[in-house]
Amino acid sequence: MNMSFLQELFSSITHRDALQRRFGGKKNHYSHGHMVEACQELLQSDGEAASIVMASRALEIYQSLDDEEKKAFFCVLAKDFAADPDKIDQAYRVYSKDRSNKHLAALFEVSEPLRQELFRRLNLGRGATYELVKMRQDFLALMKSHKDFEPINADFVHLFGSWFNRGFLVLRRIDWTTPASILEKIIRYEAVHKIQGWEDLRRRLDNRDRRCFGFFHPAIGDEPLIFVEVALTKGLPDRIQPILSNDHYDIDDPELADSAAFFGISNCQVGLRGISFGNFLIKQVVQELKQELPNLKNFVTLSPLPMFRSWLEQTYHPDSGLLKPEAQEVLSHLENPEWLNHPELSERLNQVVRPLAARYLLKEKNSAGLPMNPVARFHLGNGAELHRINWLGDVSANGMKQSAGLMVNYLYVLENIERNNEKFTTNGEIVCSPSVRELSRLGRKLFKGEAEK
Numbered sequence: 001m002n003m004s005f006l007q008e009l010f011s012s013i014t015h016r017d018a019l020q021r022r023f024g025g026k027k028n029h030y031s032h033g034h035m036v037e038a039c040q041e042l043l044q045s046d047g048e049a050a051s052i053v054m055a056s057r058a059l060e061i062y063q064s065l066d067d068e069e070k071k072a073f074f075c076v077l078a079k080d081f082a083a084d085p086d087k088i089d090q091a092y093r094v095y096s097k098d099r100s101n102k103h104l105a106a107l108f109e110v111s112e113p114l115r116q117e118l119f120r121r122l123n124l125g126r127g128a129t130y131e132l133v134k135m136r137q138d139f140l141a142l143m144k145s146h147k148d149f150e151p152i153n154a155d156f157v158h159l160f161g162s163w164f165n166r167g168f169l170v171l172r173r174i175d176w177t178t179p180a181s182i183l184e185k186i187i188r189y190e191a192v193h194k195i196q197g198w199e200d201l202r203r204r205l206d207n208r209d210r211r212c213f214g215f216f217h218p219a220i221g222d223e224p225l226i227f228v229e230v231a232l233t234k235g236l237p238d239r240i241q242p243i244l245s246n247d248h249y250d251i252d253d254p255e256l257a258d259s260a261a262f263f264g265i266s267n268c269q270v271g272l273r274g275i276s277f278g279n280f281l282i283k284q285v286v287q288e289l290k291q292e293l294p295n296l297k298n299f300v301t302l303s304p305l306p307m308f309r310s311w312l313e314q315t316y317h318p319d320s321g322l323l324k325p326e327a328q329e330v331l332s333h334l335e336n337p338e339w340l341n342h343p344e345l346s347e348r349l350n351q352v353v354r355p356l357a358a359r360y361l362l363k364e365k366n367s368a369g370l371p372m373n374p375v376a377r378f379h380l381g382n383g384a385e386l387h388r389i390n391w392l393g394d395v396s397a398n399g400m401k402q403s404a405g406l407m408v409n410y411l412y413v414l415e416n417i418e419r420n421n422e423k424f425t426t427n428g429e430i431v432c433s434p435s436v437r438e439l440s441r442l443g444r445k446l447f448k449g450e451a452e453k
Helices: 003-023 032-044 048-064 067-080 085-097 101-111 114-122 128-143 147-163 180-189 197-206 281-292 308-316 325-335 337-341 343-363 374-381 397-403 414-427 434-445
Strands: 170-173 210-216 226-233 259-267 298-301 385-390 407-412
Touching: 032 048, 032 067, 032 114, 048 114, 048 128, 067 128, 067 147, 085 101, 114 128, 114 147, 128 147, 170 281, 180 197, 180 210, 197 210, 210 281, 226 281, 259 281, 281 298, 281 407, 281 414, 308 325, 308 343, 308 397, 325 343, 337 343, 343 385, 343 434, 374 407, 374 414, 385 434
Parallel strands: 259 298
Antiparallel strands: 170 210, 210 226, 226 259, 298 407, 385 407
8 A cells, every 4th residue: 555645645634624613613603804814824825735725715705795885795705805006017017018828927926806816716615616606606696796896706707618618518308216315406496487385396397298498516415406396288389378287298108298398497506597508408418318219309498577567667658659540559558467358459459569579589689789688698609490480378477577478489309509699609590480570670669650561
């Protein structure tokens, strides 16, 4: 046996235990000053065992802080853990005279905020990756009232983008035999269609017409990042209520299904909001389903249209002056919830709302030039086609409030996914079906002064 290895291991363990005794004492109360001090000590540490203990200790201190102390800590991070402008200027002057790789590396090094190295070192602690995700969750809540926190967010995004890229994610089937600790999280994290307790969960996981998959990261164990609920159906579904029903079965045998409908896709970790996990997550689920059930021909979502109702109300508001009077008059009936009980009025609204939804999805963009709707951004970025807009697809209170009752089918065709993704990411082109494009053309006619193309 290699005794030098054992001696080194024993020395490491005893050194770590000594550090635990030195830094492991707990206080009843900590301030942000204690956290800052712990971070500075961590940055000055040059030993791996010491750094691990110090990182764990710093995260323990952070967890004990209240919101005001956390905010004060982030204020110090923003000011005192930024890059040094004088060092950047000096390094640039040297590089401008000698553009060697050595001086370029030095410029890069001083340009990086000290916060990034701090976060890397904090990530050495036990369970630290998940603790940093929860730290960003706290941070996002506090950032809303602090514009000067944005650079810290950029550091989180930069590091998390590397730590949580698709290559690290693991796809796992979730069913009724999955450990209860994970199943409890599925109930808690379901963000699209709330799960009504354990019986409802069993219906979604354990029945012949259902599948569920979760994406996990090795560094955070059994905490799912994303989970995807699937209904096996005949044909493309256009309404969510039958899928959520406890006594509705579209098929008697999974082999009889020709379509897989992704009806619930939930991002579980608020601290990872805005972090891209890559563009082909759904393709991985499609491939998994195709391997199990070769008869499946269609892979489609049944997606909500969040924010559409809000956009629609702003568009038809009398002060907006955007819509033609006829369209504005029809849309005014949305204010009366009883319109659902009047088929003729419902059809009149259908003739206006769906065309406007198509125009909204194809034309309305955010400041980055991407579709305003977040669900559209996700699926189009994953290589889907905007396939169909369904009238009264979700008549629940939430469906009416956020989507005016609409639901959208995004179609995933395996051989087209990469091509659609490239068109979207390179040129911002949205691949859509002829029916959606025709609806958008009709929607354009409802606006004042928009010429038909």
